[in-house]
Amino acid sequence: MASFQKYTTKDGVRWMYKYYSTIDPATGKRKQSTKRGFKTKKEAQLDASRTEQEIADGTFITEDKVTTFEQVYHQWYETISSTYKPSTKKAVISKFKKRILPHFGNLKMKDITKSYCQEVINKIAKEIKSVENTKMYINQIFEYAIKMDIITSNPLKGVIIPKKNEAFVVDHYDEDRNYWEKSEIKKFLEIVKRECSMRDYMMFHLLIYTGGRKGEVLALRWKDIDFKTKTIHFHKTLFYEKGQYVSLTSKTAASRRFISLDDTTAGLLKKYRTGQSGASVVHLHSKDNEMVFTREDGSPLRLAYPNDKLDEIIESHDLHPITVHGLRHTHASLLFEAGASIKEVQERLGHSDIKMTMNIYTHVTRTVKEQTASRFEKFMEK
Known part of the structure; x- marks a missing residue:
């Protein structure tokens, strides 16, 4: 039969109980054990009843286990x-x-x-x-x-x-949103184009215009970009371990995907590629295995670099604060605003679970919400 006792901890009063479990071969007597941490005596009593039943049924976990x-x-x-x-x-x-x-x-x-x-x-x-x-x-x-x-x-x-x-x-909308409206994106890209290197401008442009993950964009090699079909192949992610950077295959099949590029993005990539290699557009496919974004010595960019650069620009120009991952949410929000379906956004972002896409959908921009109200109003007026 179990005995119960209450005791005091830094988190308040708790209950414990003592019970006799299996027989000790050395003494021939049952071992006394204690179980503690219950908020109420009733919880301790219920657990004690289960323990005693397990002992009776022979399913009780003995001390040696x-x-x-x-x-x-x-x-x-x-x-x-x-x-x-x-x-x-x-x-x-x-x-x-x-x-x-x-x-x-x-x-x-x-x-x-x-x-x-x-x-x-x-x-x-x-x-x-x-x-x-x-x-x-x-x-x-x-x-x-x-x-x-x-x-x-x-x-x-x-x-x-x-x-x-x-x-x-419901009144914390602006403070909590981790994405930018269209006007904020234009302002940000204008600042980056004016104050940063072509590399940084291209990096942020791709993050916003493709919705790629930071690791996916930083792992890109020129062979992943097809200028003829205007597509970009996301299938690897950059990872830092034991003092070196490695490119790992994307975790899920959904993450390994081809993204279509608009004319502006494809044109910027061509211009950046030409400036990076010093070659003409005709030779864009030379050195295809080289990484798209590197430091001056040719090594990969730090994984924290986009974060640091984004924070620096946001602080110096008093922009609405978002994270690098927020640029991915920004892309999704604008896709929804442009009329893309949830399934289309899921495939473009490489979500294996549509719930992840739905979570972003619930945080779409004010413009989308205003358009929804406007469409409803026009429908009712017919």
Whole structure:
């Protein structure tokens, strides 16, 4: 029979219970164990009932199988990491080290409760926006532990991601938007053309006019651009690891795509190519394996360079602040404004999941919203 006791932590009052599990072969007596971290006595009683039932059914996880969350994580990572690209490995390790292990690392898997998981998700949700992705990785550890017979149930199941207050506030439109209107784009490109190098102007022009990801644009080689068909082939992304830059194949099939170029962009690329090589337009296909955007010594641009340059221009000219990824959202917004369908935008941006496109669609420009209202008004007038 379990006994219950409350205790105080820095987060408030918690409950624990003591119970007797399996028989110790050395003494012939049942081992006494403790499970803690419950917000209420009722939660502790319900968990104790499950534990006692598992002991009776013979499905209880014995002490010799007790493993910490971090130990399971390392075993899981060793098993799954062979399927990851270097960039994904780096991102996963960083996420666990920064966001997940500080909360779960030293805890025994069997002692992690649903209420504790909810507390952690609540805390993470206050710190970052992409809590869904973090929750997904935590869930993978628990599901792996179940497969390995370390635990019998997933304490993360049923845990809710809290909604932020901003989700109910509608008057923060301008401050929160991470894209530019058409007039802001024109102003920005005029500034870049006037004050920056042709390389930087071409780089920002491509980011805005193709919707390419930063890593995709920086990984471009001249052989990826077909001036006859006016297309650009995005199929690699630039990645920095262990002191060197490498081009990695795009993560998904949807990301490996051909983008059609407008006449202005194709013309600018020809002009930039000619100026870069000193050759005539007739010889545009010489040195096709060279990278489009490089430093003076021919090495790839730093991955942070577009970010730093964009921030510098925004600050010096008091422009509406957006990120480099916001230029990609800008492209999508203008496509919607021009009348493109969600499916067309999805394919152009290389989204494997249409939900990602839909998320951008919900943040389209004021112009689109005004056009929608105008179309409705005209329809009602007929």
